[in-house]
Amino acid sequence: MHKSSVLPYSRDRENDKGRDEVQVTVIGTGYVGLVTAIGLAENGHEVICVDLNAERMEQLTKGIPPITEQGIEEALQANAARMTFTTVYPESDLYLVAVGTPERADGSCDLTAVEAVVAQISRLNPEANVVLKSTVPPGTTERLQQSYPELRFAMVPEFLREGTALADNRAPSRLVIGTRDHMLAERLETLFLTTAPVVQVDPTTAELTKYAANSFLAVKISFINEIARLADAVGADVAEVAHGIGLDPRIGPAFLRAGAGYGGSCFPKDIAALTALAKTYETPLHVIEGADKTNEAQLDYVLQKIRPVKGQRIALLGLAFKPGTDDLRDAPALRLAERLEALGVHITGYDPAAKTLLDQKPTLDEAIAEADAAVIMTEWDEMKQLEPERLQRLMRTPRLIDGRNCWAYADRPHGVEYEGIGRYNQTFTNNQIR
Numbered sequence: 486m487h488k489s490s491v492l493p494y495s496r497d498r499e500n501d502k503g504r505d506e507v508q509v510t511v512i513g514t515g516y517v518g519l520v521t522a523i524g525l526a527e528n529g530h531e532v533i534c535v536d537l538n539a540e541r542m543e544q545l546t547k548g549i550p551p552i553t554e555q556g557i558e559e560a561l562q563a564n565a566a567r568m569t570f571t572t573v574y575p576e577s578d579l580y581l582v583a584v585g586t587p588e589r590a591d592g593s594c595d596l597t598a599v600e601a602v603v604a605q606i607s608r609l610n611p612e613a614n615v616v617l618k619s620t621v622p623p624g625t626t627e628r629l630q631q632s633y634p635e636l637r638f639a640m641v642p643e644f645l646r647e648g649t650a651l652a653d654n655r656a657p658s659r660l661v662i663g664t665r666d667h668m669l670a671e672r673l674e675t676l677f678l679t680t681a682p683v684v685q686v687d688p689t690t691a692e693l694t695k696y697a698a699n700s701f702l703a704v705k706i707s708f709i710n711e712i713a714r715l716a717d718a719v720g721a722d723v724a725e726v727a728h729g730i731g732l733d734p735r736i737g738p739a740f741l742r743a744g745a746g747y748g749g750s751c752f753p754k755d756i757a758a759l760t761a762l763a764k765t766y767e768t769p770l771h772v773i774e775g776a777d778k779t780n781e782a783q784l785d786y787v788l789q790k791i792r793p794v795k796g797q798r799i800a801l802l803g804l805a806f807k808p809g810t811d812d813l814r815d816a817p818a819l820r821l822a823e824r825l826e827a828l829g830v831h832i833t834g835y836d837p838a839a840k841t842l843l844d845q846k847p848t849l850d851e852a853i854a855e856a857d858a859a860v861i862m863t864e865w866d867e868m869k870q871l872e873p874e875r876l877q878r879l880m881r882t883p884r885l886i887d888g889r890n891c892w893a894y895a896d897r898p899h900g901v902e903y904e905g906i907g908r909y910n911q912t913f914t915n916n917q918i919r
């Protein structure tokens with residue numbers, strides 16, 4: 486792996502020592518930028534938020550958040566006095582960069598926005614501190630540092646989970662600071678004001694830490710999904726298997742819920758980027774690539790369970806990639822919808838927060854009305870609590886495929902043909918529950 490030999494490990498910044506931040510500029514006001522900015526404002530800092538999206542900035546100035554996230558509207562309003570929203574880059578001493586790093590057609594990470602932002606910062610203040618919060622491939626920060634030797638870089642990966650983003654920001658599990666500038670590292674510790682463990686490393690290690698975290702979680706999901714398929718085949722209950730292995734502290738219970746697979750704005754694109762990068766270093770990532778393949782196959786597995794027939798009406802319950810958010814980026818529900826539509830099925834959709842181009846109904850009852858099957862794709866509380874009686878009353882055929890293994894009624898007789906993922910499916914059909 487490339488390592489810069491020209492970077493100074495520490496700079497003389499005695500004048501800055503112990504200084505409280507008074508103003509921070511956050512560039513990119515999407516999920517990460519906005520949540521980070523709110524957290525900084527809550528820590529008492531004055532935050533200028535910059536985004537190219539003028540409409541977004543206008544709405545935010547009025548206190549209207551562009552995303553669905555628990556408590557975000559209240560937090561925005563409570564910190565309004567310390568937050569400014571603008572489309573104009575200000576001259577600043579400290580910039581946090583949280584613009585998107587999407588996937589290119591070849592899977593690699595598109596750094597166009599990050600590079601444009603850094604170029605703009607260097608024009609405004611050639612000696613500014615630049616903190617990358619965007620997920621960027623290992624080596625990116627060091628490369629930028631070489632191109633802009635006067636700027637002072639750090640890479641601080643973001644680990645928030647959509648759905649609990651503000652809570653995660655207020656109580657992070659760790660703060661990873663990747664920089665060769667000790668003074669900047671100290672400033673960042675003060676800025677983020679956390680009691681979480683701080684992992685201070687070089688930028689490339691910080692970048693790889695982020696990709697490794699997401700890849701590991703994806704591997705866990707795909708692992709339990711493979712076990713779920715085997716559980717279906719042999720007649721075992723994957724939820725109990727997950728419980729049984731999760732009690733082992735070496736394994737842990739998190740991310741062991743079998744289902745329709747992962748999606749969202751991070752896992753698929755980060756895995757694609759890491760895999761593409763690894764190829765350039767001729768370092769194959771068999772486990773991670775396997776997780777990705779399993780994830781693709783898992784959606785076909787759900788499709789098989791639906792047994793779709795041309796002309797049928799199928800309700801997709803939950804469209805966002807996870808509950809608590811309206812984020813539809815790479816949502817498994819939308820990928821499943823494409824496959825079903827290609828088979829000539831009419832899809833109705835329902836989601837309490839996300840808006841799509843599907844035939845989306847305003848209520849769950851309208852989505853399942855006259856449906857031949859319903860498929861839970863996001864475990865919103867409303868899906869978990871969907872009573873069997875409603876399925877029986879409203880659907881043409883009361884059939885539920887639980888793509889999140891979340892239905893509270895799964896283990897009781899209820900007159901609904903229920904099928905989970907790896908949950909005694911042979912015995913769940915024809916109302917013979919356990």
Ligand SMILES: NC(=O)c1ccc[n+]([C@@H]2O[C@H](COP(=O)([O-])OP(=O)(O)OC[C@H]3O[C@@H](n4cnc5c(N)ncnc54)[C@H](O)[C@@H]3O)[C@@H](O)[C@H]2O)c1
Pocket residue numbers: 512513514515516517518535536537538541583584585586598601602618619620621643644645646647750751
């Ligand atoms: N969403 C998550 O859960 C999450 C978690 C961890 C890390 N990340 C990473 O954080 C980064 C941002 O993700 P996000 O989900 O917040 O993205 P997002 O698409 O929600 O927001 C990005 C914002 O940047 C703005 N932008 C783009 N180019 C700009 C420019 N040149 N100047 C100013 N603004 C510009 C866009 O208008 C948009 O509002 C990505 O690298 C992502 O991988 C995301």
